[in-house]
Amino acid sequence: MGTxxxxxxxxxxxxxxxxxxxxxxxxxxxxxxxxxEEAEDKLISYSYDCIVxxxxxxxxxxxxxxxxxxxxxxxxxxxxxxxxxxxxxKVQGLDLGADDYITKPFHLPELHxxxxxxxxxxxxxxxxxxxxxxxxxxxxxxxxxxNNTLLDLTRKxxxxxxxxxxxxxxxxxxxxxxxxxxxxxxxxxxxxxxVYQHVKNLRKKITASGGxxxxxxxxxxxxxxxxSRR
Amino acid sequence: MKLPRLxxxxxxxxxxxxxxxxxxxxxxxIVFHVVQREIIREDARRLQDTVEMLARSLQxxxxxxxxxxxxxxxxxxDPAARKIPMHVKDTVAWFPPHQHYERELRAVASYKINNKxxxxxxxxxxxxxxxIADGVVQSLGWTFILLLVxxxxxxxxxxxxxxxxxxxxxxxxxxxxxxKQSPLRLGSTRTxxxxxxxxxxxxxxxxxxxxxxxxxxxxxxxSHELQTPLxxxxxxxxxxxxxxxxxxxxxxxxxxHEAVERLSxxxxxxxxxxxxxxxxxxxxxxxxxxxxxxxxxxxxxxLFLMRAIGLETELEEEVEVRLNAALADILLxxxxxxxxxxxxxxxxxxxxxxxxxxxxxNTGKPPQLQPExxxxxxxxxxxxxxxxxxxxxIVKQICVLNGFEVNYQYQEGWHKLEVxxxxxxxxxxxxxx
Numbered sequence: 001m002g003t004x005x006x007x008x009x010x011x012x013x014x015x016x017x018x019x020x021x022x023x024x025x026x027x028x029x030x031x032x033x034x035x036x037e038e039a040e041d042k043l044i045s046y047s048y049d050c051i052v053x054x055x056x057x058x059x060x061x062x063x064x065x066x067x068x069x070x071x072x073x074x075x076x077x078x079x080x081x082x083x084x085x086x087x088x089x090k091v092q093g094l095d096l097g098a099d100d101y102i103t104k105p106f107h108l109p110e111l112h113x114x115x116x117x118x119x120x121x122x123x124x125x126x127x128x129x130x131x132x133x134x135x136x137x138x139x140x141x142x143x144x145x146x147n148n149t150l151l152d153l154t155r156k157x158x159x160x161x162x163x164x165x166x167x168x169x170x171x172x173x174x175x176x177x178x179x180x181x182x183x184x185x186x187x188x189x190x191x192x193x194x195v196y197q198h199v200k201n202l203r204k205k206i207t208a209s210g211g212x213x214x215x216x217x218x219x220x221x222x223x224x225x226x227x228s229r230r
Numbered sequence: 231m232k233l234p235r236l237x238x239x240x241x242x243x244x245x246x247x248x249x250x251x252x253x254x255x256x257x258x259x260i261v262f263h264v265v266q267r268e269i270i271r272e273d274a275r276r277l278q279d280t281v282e283m284l285a286r287s288l289q290x291x292x293x294x295x296x297x298x299x300x301x302x303x304x305x306x307x308d309p310a311a312r313k314i315p316m317h318v319k320d321t322v323a324w325f326p327p328h329q330h331y332e333r334e335l336r337a338v339a340s341y342k343i344n345n346k347x348x349x350x351x352x353x354x355x356x357x358x359x360x361x362i363a364d365g366v367v368q369s370l371g372w373t374f375i376l377l378l379v380x381x382x383x384x385x386x387x388x389x390x391x392x393x394x395x396x397x398x399x400x401x402x403x404x405x406x407x408x409x410k411q412s413p414l415r416l417g418s419t420r421t422x423x424x425x426x427x428x429x430x431x432x433x434x435x436x437x438x439x440x441x442x443x444x445x446x447x448x449x450x451x452x453s454h455e456l457q458t459p460l461x462x463x464x465x466x467x468x469x470x471x472x473x474x475x476x477x478x479x480x481x482x483x484x485x486x487h488e489a490v491e492r493l494s495x496x497x498x499x500x501x502x503x504x505x506x507x508x509x510x511x512x513x514x515x516x517x518x519x520x521x522x523x524x525x526x527x528x529x530x531x532x533l534f535l536m537r538a539i540g541l542e543t544e545l546e547e548e549v550e551v552r553l554n555a556a557l558a559d560i561l562l563x564x565x566x567x568x569x570x571x572x573x574x575x576x577x578x579x580x581x582x583x584x585x586x587x588x589x590x591x592n593t594g595k596p597p598q599l600q601p602e603x604x605x606x607x608x609x610x611x612x613x614x615x616x617x618x619x620x621x622x623x624i625v626k627q628i629c630v631l632n633g634f635e636v637n638y639q640y641q642e643g644w645h646k647l648e649v650x651x652x653x654x655x656x657x658x659x660x661x662x663x
Contacts, residue, residue, distance in 0.1 A: 012458045018465030025472075083453050105461030105494050108468045156532070171471040175491055182529070194536045219480030221471055221487075 004028045004119060007048040009039045009065065010081065011058050019052060022108040023115075036060030043069060047076065049123070050115050053098075054081045055089050063092055070097040077118040081106070107176035109167045116166050130165050132227065134211050137162055146211035156181050157202045164215060164225035173222040199223055239389035243381055250377055254370045262366045266359065270335065273356055274318040277337035280352035281316065285341045288348060301354060307340055307347040314340035314349060323353065333358045395419035399428055406435060408442045408509060446508055453501040460494045499620040502560070503607075506627045511554040513632055519549045519558065523583055526562040533570055539592075540578045549585050551651050553632050561628045564621045565590045565647060572645060580644075587650040594645050601638045625649075 006023055010016040011034050020030040031048075033039045036059045043051075043065075051069065055062035066078060077099040082089040090101050099118040102111055120128055120139065128140040137144045137158075144151045144161055153161065163172065163180050174192040181198070199215060207213050218224045236244070284297055284304065298304050316339035323334035336353040357365075399416050406414055414435040416428040467487045475483070505511065523545060534541050553561075569579045569592035577593040597604065605626040608619040625647075629636040635653035639646045 012462060014462040015458060015465060018462060018469060021469055022465070083450070083457055104457040105464050105490075108465050171468070173468070173471070173487060175487070176468075194532055197536055218471070219475070219477055220484050221480050 004050060004115075005046075005048045006030045006050045006052065006115070007039070007042060007046075007076075008032050008052045009034075009057070009062065010052065010054040011035060011056070012054075018108060019111060022112060026112065036062075036065060039065055040068070043072075043074070047074070049076060050119055051076045051078045052081065052111070052115070053078055055093065056083065063089070063096060066093060066096045066098055075122075077115075077122045079111070079114055079118060107173065107179060109163070109170055109172055109176050110180055112170075113163055113166045113180065130162070132165055132168065132214075135161075135165070135206070135214075137165055146206055146209040149209045151205050151209055153202070153205060156198055157205070160198055160202055161206075164223075168225050168227050171218045171222050171224050177222065237389070239385050239393065243385045246381060247378060251374060254374055258366050258370045261370070262363055265366065266362050269356060269362070270320065273335050273354055274337060277318065277335060277352040277354060278316055278339075281337050281339050281350045284350045284352070285339070285343070285348070288341070288343050288350075294348075301352060303351040303353075305349045305351075307349050309342065309345060309347045311340075311347060313342065313347075314338060323355075325355065392421065395421060395424045395428070399424065399431065403431060408438060411439055411443060413439045442508065446510070449501060449504045449508065453497065456497045457494065460490055460497070463490050464494075496620065499624060503620070503624060503627055506557070506624075506631055509631070511557050511631070513552050513554045513557070516550040516552055517555050517558055519551050519553075519562075519588070520545055520547050520583060522555075522558055523562055523581070523588075526559070526566055527581065530566050530570065534579070537570060537573065538576045539570060539573055540576075541581070542578065543581045543583075545581065545583045546585060549583055551632075553628075557628050557631070561625060561649075564625050565649075568592075568621055568625075568647070569645070586652065587648055589646065589648045591644045591646040593643055596640055596643075597645070601640070604638055605636070 004026075006028050008016050008019050008030060010019065010032070013032075013034060016032045016034065020032055023030050031042065031046075033042050036057045039053075039057075053062050053066060057065075062080065066080065069076065069078060078097070080089075080093040080098045080101045081104060082093065082101055083104055090103075093101055099122065100114050102114055117139075129136055129138045131137075134147045135144070139162060142155075142158055144153055144158055159181055160177065163177065174195045177195045177199075178192055181195075203213055203215050206215075212229060214225050214227065214229045215223055216226050216229065280302070284302065287297055288294070288304070294304050294306075316337065319336045319338065321334055321336055322331040323336075324330075325332040332355050334353050335356050336351055338349065338351045340347060340349040342348075395417060402414055402416055414432050416432055419425050419428065464487070467483055467490065470483055471480075527541070527543065533539075551558075565588075566579075566581075569590050572594045573579065573592045574594055579590070579592045582589040605622050607623040626636055628634075629649060633653075635650040637646075637648045637650070639648075
């Protein structure tokens with residue numbers, strides 16, 4: 001996967017900067033723009049692999065920008081950011097050709113994983129395998145292998161492994177993992193024991209198949225897939 | 231005393247007839263007296279004339295025998311007796327054909343003619359008081375019945391015409407919904423009161439729609455404006471997590487992170503409540519609650535296992551209710567997660583769905599709050615201080631919005647939450663929803 005070029009259209013500078021800071025560590029090229037007008041200029045002059053688009057912009061509706069992107073034969077994948085509960089925006093956005101949506105406030109690793117997923121879907125159709133050392137995961141067939149031994153993972157464990165592999169060396173908070181695996185339903189749950197349980201099972205299954213235990217806890221914050229482990 | 235609710239026109243008609251009846255009653259008494267007086271006066275005058283005419287005939291030399299006859303009586307009196315002045319007596323007389331006494335008017339006077347003294351009397355039968363009364367009552371009675379029929383028919387007809395604009399206004403107001411965001415448009419009318427009413431209603435609805443719009447905008451903006459800084463804080467904390475930090479710093483970050491999560495959940499829940507109050511969720515189609523419930527329970531499957539909570543279900547299939555799909559989802563998830571959260575380790579949850587309602591009950595410690603307080607915002611049991619205390623308020627609001635009824639009971643170690651889809655107290659389906 002070459003260097004991914006990302007345009008972040010978000011009127012809140014701090015939020016835009018957060019996203020940029022997070023994605024820079026992945027080696028992506030990120031550009032920021034804070035208004036509808038600025039975004040229009042950028043989109044005319046350059047092309048991007050991915051566009052992160054906030055729907056509520058001070059000088060225009062992000063959905064109109066999305067319309068422009070899609071009418072202009074622009075192949076970029078688009079991830080829209082909308083306020084929670086703004087169901088209409090989500091539906092409309094997807095209808096207009098957005099590839100995915102995420103609601104505010106989101107976890108940065110979650111945003112990253114969504115971006116990665118839509119990027120894979122769009123540009124790497126042939127082989128959707130992510131490999132790290134002895135671990136390889138195929139997002140299409142939902143197969144995970146350690147040293148070519150198929151792991152017997154549940155759906156949630158598979159998703160969790162994929163999430164870790166996309167966010168290598170990142171701290172994944174328990175909330176972030178919970179929301180990634182269970183979506184909105186974690187809203188009403190305030191106990192993250194089940195995250196611990198899933199991580200424990202995943203680690204057990206990987207080590208049982210001869211893989212290294214890359215997943216470690218980070219303070220009390222969460223977990224990290226540590227590529228430098230042992 | 232409770233009076234039955236009457237239509238405006240019926241009330242007017244009723245009052246009109248009541249007043250008419252009173253007037254006819256008083257009028258009847260007046261008519262009776264006037265008629266009686268006139269009859270008596272006229273008869274008396276005629277009888278007096280007859281007496282005088284007879285007297286003149288006697289003077290002219292006509293024989294008594296020729297004049298004396300039916301209803302006329304001429305007698306000779308003692309010439310020395312005092313003259314009887316003309317007077318009229320209201321008396322009774324034996325009426326042979328009917329064999330009873332009849333009311334009779336009698337004019338009597340005496341005259342001295344040709345040195346003779348005659349007493350001349352003329353009498354006539356007159357209608358008795360009860361006969362006159364009978365006639366008056368009958369004629370007025372028929373008048374009243376005629377009025378009753380005519381007014382009854384006419385009021386129906388006229389109310390249709392005169393009250394038509396009013397009924398149109400009623401219909402328009404009934405189908406008015408703030409969520410539609412269009413002010414009332416009422417037709418023109420030539421009745422001044424209705425015109426005023428329509429103008430007033432139109433202005434009021436315009437104002438309400440404007441207020442509603444600004445409130446809606448405020449809610450949306452507030453939600454967005456709060457979510458953005460929250461997202462910023464969360465992002466900063468996540469970036470901070472990835473730097474070299476000490477354990478102490480990590481625990482500070484964790485605490486801040488958790489507080490931000492809570493804040494954002496509270497904001498989301500409040501936004502949801504406000505949007506529901508603004509009636510932004512329309513329930514225009516039937517949804518299959520059985521399927522939704524299966525899905526919802528399935529998504530909590532792991533959680534049940536993890537907390538070793540036994541789940542029993544009795545789910546009737548194909549239960550359909552009129553409810554917004556998003557709200558149905560929220561309702562079920564709030565109820566189920568509630569039953570898990572307020573449960574004991576190794577507890578039990580029982581879910582029963584019928585076409586009449588949904589009962590979710592779970593084991594757990596008795597509540598410390600009054601049952602009705604559980605549905606209040608930010609009221610929560612100490613048992614789980616982590617929750618934001620809006621879950622049941624949201625459940626309640628969804629139920630209120632859709633005409634459901636939600637009840638809570640604690641019985642023999644079970645928390646029982648019941649949602650009735652068609653409660654007996656259910657009123658008319660709200661047009662606005």
